[in-house]
Amino acid sequence: MGRKPRCSEDGLNKGAWTPLENEMLADYVKIHGEGKWSNIVKETGLKRCGKSCRLRWMNYLRPGVKRGNISDDEEDLIIRLHKLLGNRWSLIAGRLPGRTDNEIKNYWHTNIAKKAATHSQPRRKPRSVDRKQVAPAGSENGAETSSNFKNHQTIESQCCTPGVAAPTTALQENNMAQDLAGTLAMAPSNTHKENGSSRKGLASGDDDNLSNILTDFHYMEDFYKILDSDYPKLNDINDITGTASHHSNNTIQVDDEDGYSMSINGCNPREIAEFSEKLMEADWTSDNCVQPDQGFDFMSLLSFLDSADQ
DNA sequence: AATAATGGCAACCGCCGGTTG
DNA sequence: TCAACCGGCGGTTGCCATTAT
Known part of the structure; x- marks a missing residue:
């Protein structure tokens, strides 16, 4: 559409988020709620573009976000939904409480797609413990366990x-x-x-x-x-x-x-x-x-x- | 032990549709 | 009506940890 990217402005940070940046973002959302991402830079001095803030919040800081340890049931659901919807990760994520589109997308590319490529059954082996199993800041870690997810x-x-x-x-x-x-x-x-x-x-x-x-x-x-x-x-x-x-x-x-x-x-x-x-x-x-x-x-x-x- | 290859994933990028003034 | 802006999406990249040689 010919619009220049908004995140390419000088002076904005890129790359991994620091704990301080996380805290600033979380505090802002706590007070003002989600949305108005573009105001964050002006109001908090956080040197991130609004788009980046939204992504960070949605995929990492938002309470209730589950990370890692995708259960067999979740994987089955992902596979079935992907059959039905294709690469519509946000829709798929919407059916998996606590999961983000980005995580499902990554999981698909790193696990399921590979299996499909090798003609293996879509039943995955137990996944090794995620090396980054750290509860996101502000998260209550209310993730359902695999058995909970299945049984009730x-x-x-x-x-x-x-x-x-x-x-x-x-x-x-x-x-x-x-x-x-x-x-x-x-x-x-x-x-x-x-x-x-x-x-x-x-x-x-x-x-x-x-x-x-x-x-x-x-x-x-x-x-x-x-x-x-x-x-x-x-x-x-x-x-x-x-x-x-x-x-x-x-x-x-x-x-x-x-x-x-x-x-x-x-x-x-x-x-x-x-x-x-x-x-x-x-x-x-x-x-x-x-x-x-x-x-x-x-x-x-x-x-x-x-x-x-x- | 050193190096290369691979895997996992957070974050960026570009595009799009909707909204607003 | 239209341009600018915003939020959201999927694709891709690049960093870092792990594994293999």
Whole structure:
């Protein structure tokens, strides 16, 4: 756009942050809250550009940021989300509490992508202890343990989004992912703030059949509902073969055969139950939606979404 | 023990869309 | 309407620790 970079001004520090700089930034955010990054330089004398401050805060100083020790469950989720979303790290990170897009991106490039390149299974070996396992300043280190993450995920959901299905097999996921990636790449930008769908690096959507369908914004909004919904929930629903029970305060508890327990807060229990039933009834594992050699049947998914909405 | 190669990750860079005056 | 600014994103770089030779 022809604008000169704002972080190239003279007198601004670059490189690793010092403890003092961290403290100044943390103090500023404590008082003024997030945002207004460009004011930090003026108001605190911190010799960092606003952009750099935001990055430092988001990836390191922000309370609740988890660093290192990505669990197997988190890795599985990353893999599945990446299949679905491609290199949309911020979206993926949004489904992993406490994880940042930068960390997931780094983790992907240093671990998962390598495994994929060597045709190994996406099950990683236990990771050696991160040499930089230092809790960030101001962090309460409220990171969930791996077992907590697996055995009891409590999902605060402001809005339940019925009508979401997850594919079942790796092959199906892969096909669906490719089509979804193409779908998202062509999405109208005004329907979803976070999608950044026209960005570089997204899979290109070159499927003519899809492109016709995708001109209908209604369908696109359905997909954005999927993305806006709580992915861990969707991810788990796919695996639910056990029982569900309702509790007070709009909380639904779901236990699968392996003892996997998930509770969903803030949702209408009946909505969840009905949606789960529809998911169970829908034959997503059969070939009515995904053809190994034909790719994902977009219309089938849309039909399914419609039926679930009703 | 010294050096080279590799890995991990924090931080930078450039681009983009949204907002504002 | 438009230019400038801002926040956010994904890609890439470069530093430093670790491992291999």
